[in-house]
Amino acid sequence: MRALLLFATATLAAATYTPKKPEPAKPLTAAQKAEYAKVIQPMFDAHCVSCHGPKKEKGKLRLDTLEATLKGGKNPTFVIGKPNSSMLLSRVFLDRTAGDVMPPKAEKPMTEKQKEALYAFVEGQPIPDELAKAAIADTKAALTAAKAAPKAKK
Numbered sequence: 001m002r003a004l005l006l007f008a009t010a011t012l013a014a015a016t017y018t019p020k021k022p023e024p025a026k027p028l029t030a031a032q033k034a035e036y037a038k039v040i041q042p043m044f045d046a047h048c049v050s051c052h053g054p055k056k057e058k059g060k061l062r063l064d065t066l067e068a069t070l071k072g073g074k075n076p077t078f079v080i081g082k083p084n085s086s087m088l089l090s091r092v093f094l095d096r097t098a099g100d101v102m103p104p105k106a107e108k109p110m111t112e113k114q115k116e117a118l119y120a121f122v123e124g125q126p127i128p129d130e131l132a133k134a135a136i137a138d139t140k141a142a143l144t145a146a147k148a149a150p151k152a153k154k
Contacts, residue, residue: 026080028066031126036066039132039139040121043114044069046142047103081124089122108145111138 028036044063050056052073053064061073069077078086091102092115103109110118117135120127127135 028070028080032080032121032124033066035121035127035132039117039127039135041066042139042143043110043118043135046139046146047107047110047114050107051103078122080122083119083122086122089119092118108142111135114138 044052048063051058052061054062057073059073059075061077062068062071063077071077075087077088083089088102091100092110094101096109101109113131113134117127117131120131
């Protein structure tokens with residue numbers, strides 16, 4: 001039910017999103033930085049960094065470090081405490097048939113648990129322990145599947 005509500009909120013945000021001047025970000029707390037390192041960064045590594053990392057910077061956005069993520073790209077990535085104005089969340093929560101969905105259709109999407117954890121983080125709320133554990137397990141499964149997948153020939 002929460003995932004459906006989050007999806008509806010993010011879909012509405014995507015439909016009405018207009019880039020704004022970046023708001024000054026509040027510094028993250030030590031707990032938020034730890035949660036980012038434990039739960040969020042591994043998700044970005046599994047689902048985002050191949051296009052938004054040091055080798056590629058689509059949309060001038062990098063998600064391979066906390067500093068780069070907070071800096072944003074062409075548009076702000078997110079402001080903690082303002083999930084409805086987050087370009088990142090709007091793209092992650094788009095229907096898989098939408099053209100701007102992230103990760104792209106050819107890539108493995110984030111699971112509902114991963115999306116819920118990301119939403120909680122951007123909302124500025126602690127990620128509940130059970131949700132964090134589920135998101136971490138889903139991330140490990142995605143990384144394992146990616147390693148096992150045959151490499152494309154160049």
